[in-house]
Structure formats: C-alpha cells, structure tokens
C-alpha cells in the first residue's frame with residue numbers, strides 16, 4: 001500500500017523536475033537565440049549622406065530621383081559596425097532546419113509540395129519538407145525531357161522519377177564572365193542567378209520564388225536518352241566531340257547552342273514546376289523598359305510617374321490597401337540585390353484578390369558585379385512626397401537584420417551544400433550584394449528623412 005503513494009510522489013517530483021528543466025532550457029534558448037553562430041562583428045561599407053547634401057523638405061520637391069541618388073551613392077563612404085543580432089541567428093537556424101533533408105520518400109515529398117502554393121506565397125512560412133524536395137530535385141532520375149513552350153529562351157521540361165515536373169536552365173557562362181551590356185537585360189540566362197535568387201527569397205522571407213537547385217546533368221544519358229524527338233533533333237557533337245543542343249524556343253538556333261564539357265556533363269538550374277492546378281496571370285510591369293534604343297519609358301522621364309499611376313488606378317484598381325504596389329517594391333528590392341533589370345512582366349496566381357506578385361524567372365541576374373543599376377529601385381524611390389517611397393515594415397526590418405550578416409555571407413552559407421561544384425557566385429558578386437543592400441537601406445533612410453518613418457513603413 002505504501003507503493004501507491006510512493007509512486008504518485010515520485011511521478012509528481014519527476015514531472016516537476018522535467019518542467020523546471022524545460023524552463024531552464026527555454027530560457028537558455030531565448031538567451032542564446034537558439035544555437036550559437038552569428039553574434040559576431042562585421043565591417044560593412046555603406047555610403048553616407050554628407051551634411052551639405054541635406055535634403056530640403058517642401059512641397060515643390062518632386063521627391064527622390066535617379067540623379068540625386070547616383071550623386072549620393074558616389075559621395076563619401078564610412079565604415080559602420082553592425083552587431084550580429086540574436087534574431088538573425090534564429091532566422092538562420094529556422095532556415096537550416098527547413099533545408100535539412102529528412103529522408104522522406106519521393107511520393108510523399110511530391111504530394112505534400114502540391115499543397116505548398118497559396119495565392120500569397122509559393123512556400124509556406126515553415127516548410128519542413130523543403131530539404132527533401134531540394135535533394136529530390138538534385139538526385140531523382142530524369143525520365144523524360146521535352147520542350148516546355150514557356151518563355152523565349154532555351155529551357156527543357158523535365159519529368160523526374162515519381163512524376164514531378166521541373167524546368168531545366170543550362171549553364172551559358174563561367175562564374176567570372178561579365179555581361180558587357182549594352183543593356184541591363186543583355187545576355188542569356190544565368191543559371192546560378194536563378195538558384196541564388198531562390199535562397200535570397202528565403203532570407204528575405206519573400207517566399208514567392210519556386211524552389212531552384214543546382215545539378216550536374218549528363219546531356220547524353222540524362223537528357224538526350226529521354227528526350228522527345230523534336231528536342232532530340234537539336235542535339236549534335238561539336239568539333240571537340242562534346243554534346244551540344246539548342247532546343248526549341250523563340251531565340252533557339254544552332255549558332256546559340258550550349259555544349260557540355262568532358263563526359264558530356266553540364267551545370268544546370270533545376271526549377272520546381274508549379275502544380276498544374278495553379279493558374280498564373282501575367283501582368284505588364286508599370287516599370288517595364290522599352291527594350292528599344294533611344295526610346296525611354298514614361299517612368300524613366302517622369303518623376304511623378306508613381307503618383308500618376310495611382311491616380312489612374314492602373315495598379316490599385318482592385319486593391320485599396322496598395323498591396324500590389326508594396327509587392328512591386330519588394331520585387332524591386334529583390335531585383336536590385338540580384339541586379340535583374342528584366343522584370344517586364346510579373347505573374348500572380350489568377351483568381352484571387354489576395355494574389356501576391358511572384359518572383360519567377362530570375363535568370364537575368366548577376367551580369368556585372370561592378371555595376372549597380374539604381375533605376376531598378378525606381379518603384380521604391382519615386383514620388384516620395386505623395387504615397388510612394390513606402391516599404392513594408394517587415395521587409396525593411398528583414399533588410400536591416402540581414403545587413404549585419406552580412407547578406408552575401410549568409411547566401412554563401414545557405415548555398416554551400418548545393419551540389420554544383422564550387423561556389424555559386426564569385427567573391428565580387430558576393431561583395432556587390434552587400435554594397436547594394438547598403439544602397440537600399442540608404443535610400444529608405446533618405447525617404448524617412450524627407451517624410452517620417454511612420455509615413456514610409458507600412459505595417460502590412
């Protein structure tokens with residue numbers, strides 16, 4: 001009879017001890033911000049506004065414009081210390097948890113991923129199956145290769161074992177290659193930019209980019225051996241006996257072939273294809289370029305463009321909260337970091353008033369590490385006196401947090417395990433990301449100086 005009371009007491013004491021230990025552990029986690037790692041100093045160079053360039057604030061100013069920003073970014077620079085923050089540590093820990101492979105079966109990964117997409121994002125805010133999907137895209141046998149009939153550039157539609165579809169974009173350039181213009185949108189796709197864009201979207205928490213991974217592909221055994229006849233017909237061997245192909249698309253022709261190296265191996269970006277049930281709608285970007293020499297778009301010459309745009313209700317017609325504009329500003333921030341000046345159209349998921357601007361097709365990025373195309377930021381800096389020069393508070397907070405990484409190092413860390421041989425970006429491009437982030441934050445600070453933080457940071 002003693003034993004019953006005894007067991008109850010032991011049970012109570014044990015429960016109490018466990019509770020206390022859990023609490024201690026929780027406090028420890030909060031204190032250390034999860035695992036240790038990022039609480040170190042980093043030195044970042046960022047342009048500062050010099051005193052003499054103090055911006056006069058009055059109603060005749062049209063707001064920030066390209067020439068003003070260019071002059072400002074050309075002025076003196078100063079080193080500032082950024083303390084690695086505890087919240088950055090927990091953001092990185094969360095991402096590492098998502099990127100970790102858990103060894104699920106292909107069929108389970110595919111069926112779960114079919115439910116990832118919502119009108120406002122392509123990936124849920126926590127996606128524990130992400131690591132398995134990445135591994136699947138990098139390793140699953142290719143069972144069919146066909147012509148995708150999307151876009152104007154060389155791509156291949158893959159069907160992977162298990163039935164999942166994915167888009168392949170092959171490597172055109174070495175990492176060090178510079179796209180020497182003449183335009184921001186010159187050159188063929190950069191497969192590595194597509195992959196980096198995906199990891200950057202995770203860091204920015206703009207989960208509107210499809211999963212994109214690197215993979216070494218054997219053009220002969222992976223693609224040609226599984227190719228539909230119309231695609232297979234574009235394969236040949238060059239004078240070094242390497243496998244080459246040029247595919248079927250608007251700009252596809254034999255003179256523009258990609259060729260594998262030794263052993264018929266070629267690097268490629270493999271991009272997860274969205275479920276067939278997802279219908280996309282393509283809209284012309286208000287900040288579209290003319291793609292013609294000597295012809296400038298309205299936004300390039302009219303500093304009140306954004307204001308007028310709002311008056312015309314062209315982008316806010318269905319959206320009194322301006323979510324569409326805020327999405328386009330997020331997109332501008334993303335594009336400026338990767339240096340993508342080619343977002344002439346943007347896609348949304350059709351049929352929902354919640355539909356967010358997706359960040360698809362990020363291959364025209366990382367062409368020049370030495371140049372920053374400030375005008376990509378036009379949606380952010382135009383018309384500050386009226387309603388523009390706004391940004392989501394969440395985006396701004398995230399940018400500030402990432403600056404202390406610094407961002408380039410965080411991207412390197414996340415992409416380290418991607419299966420392509422060697423890093424995805426040269427050091428120069430990594431530095432360019434840090435420099436561009438500094439300019440974005442600088443622009444926002446300038447807006448805040450002209451208006452107020454409350455005016456420009458939008459809480460949704």
Ligand SMILES: *[C@@H]1O[C@H](CO)[C@@H](O)[C@H](O)[C@H]1NC(C)=O
Pocket residue numbers: 056057058059060061
């Ligand atoms: C407003 O600023 C402009 C320069 O941007 C200046 O020429 C003008 O005199 C200012 N107006 C007032 C009322 O301060």
Ligand SMILES: *[C@@H]1O[C@H](CO)[C@@H](O)[C@H](O)[C@H]1NC(C)=O
Pocket residue numbers: 055061062063064065067068303
């Ligand atoms: C550019 O913006 C600055 C600051 O608002 C203003 O002083 C300048 O006149 C503007 N330049 C042009 C060409 O509009």
Ligand SMILES: *[C@@H]1O[C@H](CO)[C@@H](O)[C@H](O)[C@H]1NC(C)=O
Pocket residue numbers: 070071074
């Ligand atoms: C930037 O500054 C340098 C000198 O510091 C000057 O030679 C150059 O013209 C400036 N560029 C612009 C775009 O203002």
Ligand SMILES: *[C@@H]1O[C@H](CO)[C@@H](O)[C@H](O)[C@H]1NC(C)=O
Pocket residue numbers: 239240
């Ligand atoms: C192989 O082809 C390339 C380009 O088509 C040409 O530049 C090169 O001289 C050729 N090499 C030989 C050995 O024929």
Ligand SMILES: *[C@@H]1O[C@H](CO)[C@@H](O)[C@H](O)[C@H]1NC(C)=O
Pocket residue numbers: 218219220221222262263264265
């Ligand atoms: C690529 O596939 C071809 C054809 O099966 C084969 O001859 C070649 O050795 C493969 N390359 C590598 C690196 O395995």
